[in-house]
Amino acid sequence: MNIDQAKEEVKNAVRTYLEKDEAGQYEIPVEKQRPILLMGPPGIGKTAVMEQIAHELGISLVSYTITHHTRQSAIGLPMISEKEFGGKKYSVTEYTMSEIIGAVYEQIEKSGIKEGILFLDEINCVSETLAPTMLQFLQYKTFGSHRLPEGYIIVTAGNPPQYNKSVREFDIVTLDRVRQINIEEDFDAWKEYAYKARVHGAILAYLEIKKDNFYKIETTVDGRSFVTARGWEDLSRTMLVCEKLGIPVDENLAVQYLQNKEIARDFATYYELYCRYNELYKIPDILEGRFPDDKKAIRDGSFDEKLSIIGLLTDKLMQEFESYAKMQGVQKLLFEAVKEFVSGAGPQFTDWADGKRAELSEKLTKEKEAGLLDKESETTQRLVIAALDDCKTYVAEQGVGNADVANGEKSEKADKNGDNANTVALVKKWFNEREAGRQEDIKIYDRHLTNSFEFVEAVFGDEQSLSGSQEMVIFLTELSKAYYSLKFVRETGNEAYYKYNKLLLLNDRRKELVDLAESLIL
Numbered sequence: 001m002n003i004d005q006a007k008e009e010v011k012n013a014v015r016t017y018l019e020k021d022e023a024g025q026y027e028i029p030v031e032k033q034r035p036i037l038l039m040g041p042p043g044i045g046k047t048a049v050m051e052q053i054a055h056e057l058g059i060s061l062v063s064y065t066i067t068h069h070t071r072q073s074a075i076g077l078p079m080i081s082e083k084e085f086g087g088k089k090y091s092v093t094e095y096t097m098s099e100i101i102g103a104v105y106e107q108i109e110k111s112g113i114k115e116g117i118l119f120l121d122e123i124n125c126v127s128e129t130l131a132p133t134m135l136q137f138l139q140y141k142t143f144g145s146h147r148l149p150e151g152y153i154i155v156t157a158g159n160p161p162q163y164n165k166s167v168r169e170f171d172i173v174t175l176d177r178v179r180q181i182n183i184e185e186d187f188d189a190w191k192e193y194a195y196k197a198r199v200h201g202a203i204l205a206y207l208e209i210k211k212d213n214f215y216k217i218e219t220t221v222d223g224r225s226f227v228t229a230r231g232w233e234d235l236s237r238t239m240l241v242c243e244k245l246g247i248p249v250d251e252n253l254a255v256q257y258l259q260n261k262e263i264a265r266d267f268a269t270y271y272e273l274y275c276r277y278n279e280l281y282k283i284p285d286i287l288e289g290r291f292p293d294d295k296k297a298i299r300d301g302s303f304d305e306k307l308s309i310i311g312l313l314t315d316k317l318m319q320e321f322e323s324y325a326k327m328q329g330v331q332k333l334l335f336e337a338v339k340e341f342v343s344g345a346g347p348q349f350t351d352w353a354d355g356k357r358a359e360l361s362e363k364l365t366k367e368k369e370a371g372l373l374d375k376e377s378e379t380t381q382r383l384v385i386a387a388l389d390d391c392k393t394y395v396a397e398q399g400v401g402n403a404d405v406a407n408g409e410k411s412e413k414a415d416k417n418g419d420n421a422n423t424v425a426l427v428k429k430w431f432n433e434r435e436a437g438r439q440e441d442i443k444i445y446d447r448h449l450t451n452s453f454e455f456v457e458a459v460f461g462d463e464q465s466l467s468g469s470q471e472m473v474i475f476l477t478e479l480s481k482a483y484y485s486l487k488f489v490r491e492t493g494n495e496a497y498y499k500y501n502k503l504l505l506l507n508d509r510r511k512e513l514v515d516l517a518e519s520l521i522l
Helices: 003-018 046-057 071-075 099-111 131-140 187-196 201-209 229-245 251-257 261-281 283-287 295-299 303-343 349-369 375-397 402-406 412-416 419-460 470-481 483-492 495-521
Strands: 036-039 060-065 078-085 088-095 116-121 152-158 179-182 216-220 223-227
Touching (some): 003 036, 046 060, 131 152, 187 201, 187 483, 229 251, 295 419, 303 375
Parallel strands (some): 036 152
Antiparallel strands (some): 216 223
16 A cells, blocks of 8 residues: 555554543553554655654654664663562562653653654664564563553554565564554655645656656666655755755755666756746746747647646645645634733733743743644744734834833833723734735735636647646646645635536546446447
């Protein structure tokens, strides 16, 4: 199965293990909760999936790469203690708490959440001395004499032997005590994640054209070469920063992440072409409804070129849809904060803003340390804190609290003259101006999406097809798969999307009927 299917399997397993009966006991007793074993190629996102599951279920995650551990750190260090048996005292060997078990208890203390996932990666690559300990852990959920707390589910991951020479084969006794899920690399499944992770448009467009280059591990006379999903994502992050700083993105950079010289060279060449298409076809103009005059040249171009243009359009739209989602989350939290100030008599605005900022900053720090924040949530909270600073500056510059407010000092004059009411009005005005700007952005993004559909129809339109051209089908399919575009359309609506999506569904239904009719004739 692919990584998306594996995610659902693991998520459902965790949900069933954490389900309790009316007496508050786990429906599946802890000793019968088989550890989950994910087996698949390296770099396909197994760890990322665990983070997603934990956040979606509202539980904790403790993650370890087990090959980084020795037997001592896994089971604890030996120590001598004294015990009495049959009236006699004896020196006995005990062990300090396992570092891994200790990390679970520490996570519970930090987060206050008693349920979670303990994820152990590279489980089948442990050392000779650690192997018996790991088998004991999988069977009895104990490291040495210390047991994993109830409420924590064990999920492990390993690589098949063709990817790692250090792999140790599990025996039947061990495999009969785990739930094994075999995962294969799958570009289409990864692409849905990639859109949300904002993987660079050039990478997505390139891999759409050359899907075989998404994941490849080869052994040649020159040694082993490989390209993984992790490599593409890490390259993407670096590319975005390089573009921001004006640093060249070339083969020398690509080969550092794509450790296959031919693929790295091929992608670097394509990236240059992708950038050229961006300049040649002026994507911002297309979004504003100003289409190229020579539509025939585009229509007669190679299929790779057409895919690249659609990729460029999709990438720009996704940036806007992500911005929509980000600002929506920020405004929602700001509304709650502003409502709190406006509805309460409370302290002066400056004192309140400073206190609220400190409260949100402390909350952010605690949740981040406890591992309860994904990147999107952390970004939203940081933007809210920055917005409160902006609001404070806005109120100060309007002169309601005069220079004293700007300096963070209390103004007796403001209290005497009832200027608190004016401050409330200013805070409302600040928020409403932000919201008006957000609504204006929504109109722009909606127009850009509509113009993109009109461009694809005008350039690639196919009168012989009910749903339009192949390019339209590809464009619509990409939008329908991506998290941010679906969120935007679902929450704000777009007539062009509905129109072409309906036509596509009608065309699919018509094809089904035609196929059925032909089968009946035969």
